[in-house]
Amino acid sequence: GENVEQHPSTLSVQEGDSAVIKCTYSDSASNYFPWYKQELGKGPQLIIDIRSNVGEKKDQRIAVTLNKTAKHFSLHITETQPEDSAVYFCAASRTSYDKVIFGPGTSLSVIP
């Protein structure tokens, strides 16, 4: 089955700096890669996703890149703000309709 790894497990950045989280996946049949933000005591929220027919996608301060050959995908947050502090999960599935397998998560702290 699919296995998703994620690095780093914790990340601390100064406000205004960029944050990068990297993930790898094992199932070459995976084609859908969502990213979730989870605040303490809450459920995860989808912040951006990317499909295998696209190499990069951007939404304001957030961007994702996908290297399907290497089975790598990354989340980039620019101009970080304290409210970006949360746990971020990458995930993978074969299609957006299939079950999603989550990575272990990255705890991001943005220091004011």
Added chain:
Amino acid sequence: GAVVSQHPSRVICKSGTSVKIECRSLDFQATTMFWYRQFPKQSLMLMATSNEGSKATYEQGVEKDKFLINHASLTLSTLTVTSAHPEDSSFYICSARTSGVGEQFFGPGTRLTVL
């Protein structure tokens, strides 16, 4: 946007009792609902997938007789933890998806503590 609610948000029960958690899609019809379990500082682990009107599909290692899932309507799924024990204490999160849209919308989670 699509909203998913869970009830209760927190529950404390004694060992050996059963607990029911509800997951509702408030403004859309959820043809598929997923149940996850999350231990402190860990990732979400999928427990089961349920399609409206069908039996749930459980992930390997999840006891279907212990974690009863019912998806009787397009807006409601329930998870019943039967004969709960302290090791069942966890954060249970549901998500819902409608046909035609792949994105899963997550509920706020239910914190279960078994004494």
